[in-house]
Amino acid sequence: MNEPLIQHHWVALAAPRVAPALATSTVLILGRIWNANGAEHSTGNAALMAVLAAGAATAGAFAAGGRGGGDGVLAATAFATSGGLALAGVAGYADGSSLPILLWAVATAVAYGIAARYWRTDRRDTIAHTRQTTVRREEHGHVERVEALRAGAQIEAARARAAYAEQLATALVTRAALPHFNPQALTDAGLPELPAGTEHE
Template sequence: MSEPLTHRHWAALAVPKVAPVIGTSTVLILGRIWNANGAEHSAGNAALMVALAAGAATAGAFAAAGHGGGDGVLAGTAFATAGALALAGVAGYADGWSLPILLWSVATAVAYGIAARYWRTDRRDATAHHRQTEVRREGHAHVERVEALRAGAQIEAARTGAAYAEQLATALITRAALPSYDPQAITRAGLPELPSAEKQLK
């Protein structure tokens, strides 16, 4: 059971690391397929991709400037889309591999640069959450230890009280059973009368 869990954990860590290069490589491959199917030196297709990339970049700029709630994820998605469209347009329009590969390298480097920022933020959040969890766990453990000590002290006090009561009852019964015991002699001596064993037991 531990081996599949280890594989899943490894996959969960590895997939985000290779996602940027997979994304840019997929766009490059699709652009070259498009190039082989008639997009090479096609002004109309190039103009379409330029317009789409410019539109996505403009949307990203508006999102980054605070319009629409200033959503950073939306801005990042829009800029990523603009870059992907630009890469696809160049890969589809160019007649060789030099320019598409160069643009793919730049796009991949930029994608990793942006992703690294989010990875650092996620790692910082995960570390802070782990630290808070440890603090809460230590607090609960301390409370449990204090309660266990308190309960143990109460049990010990009750046990001691019960033992004392038993010893007192035994002493009273033993005193009453003595043949020379005279409770009236104590009263005559001016001392307060001691309670009888029956009263003590009640």
């Protein structure tokens, strides 16, 4: 029952870690396929990829330098697209595999460097959220414990008052039932007068 959940959790954790390498490897493979299908030493195809890469880099620069600090996610996406297009262009144009593999390694390292920054930020936010949730839970638990103690004390006090009243009533009834009990003698002795209706007839 728990095995599919564990596998899903493992996949969810591993997917972001392999995404940069998977993306750059896919671009390299597609570039080499394009190379095998006629892009090798094709100036037109190389110029097209250069223009597309430059356009994506320009879009990234505009996104990064926009008003209010720019959109970091959009800028990163644009720069990643520019790098991918440049890698694909080189992989498609070059006749050997050394330069494409070198660029693939550099692109992968850069992608992991950028991703690591976002992973650290995400981890920091997750830890802060977990800490705040724990603090709130402990505060609520403390308030609940204090209220439970207060309610318990009030209940015990009410029970004690009820038990005292019952004992007092029993004592009054018992005292009134004693033979030769004279409440007036107690009053004459300076004791408080008993409530009406408790005198022995």
